[in-house]
Amino acid sequence: MNTKQYTASDLDEMIEVLNNDGVIAFRTDTVMGLLALANSKLAKSKLVEAKNRPKDKLFPIMVSSLEMMQRYTVMTIRDIKLAEKHLPGALTLILSLKDNSNIELDSETVAVRIVND
Numbered sequence: 001m002n003t004k005q006y007t008a009s010d011l012d013e014m015i016e017v018l019n020n021d022g023v024i025a026f027r028t029d030t031v032m033g034l035l036a037l038a039n040s041k042l043a044k045s046k047l048v049e050a051k052n053r054p055k056d057k058l059f060p061i062m063v064s065s066l067e068m069m070q071r072y073t074v075m076t077i078r079d080i081k082l083a084e085k086h087l088p089g090a091l092t093l094i095l096s097l098k099d100n101s102n103i104e105l106d107s108e109t110v111a112v113r114i115v116n117d
Helices: 008-019 041-051 066-072 077-086
Strands: 024-027 032-035 061-063 093-097 109-114
Touching (some): 008 024, 061 066, 066 093
């Protein structure tokens, strides 16, 4: 696997890597992690390989906004209120995926959060 260190000024290149089913390392407010597009089977397989992760262990997803979270998941009024109060931040919600979400997980639920940076 080829590696490259990116900086904030490389945002366009990082987006290109992700859009081409690549994997990048990224620091958030609470974790240094590997990122890939959640709707790409190829990217998911690369992420599993890079992390040497069991194929049946699910990945959390990060979204940029409450609106994006609602686009992919089923949220109750309680979920929305929790998200509005505590996100962005370290809170992770376990939510049901919408049938049309196109997220590549082998599960009907997903751990999802909005990072604080």
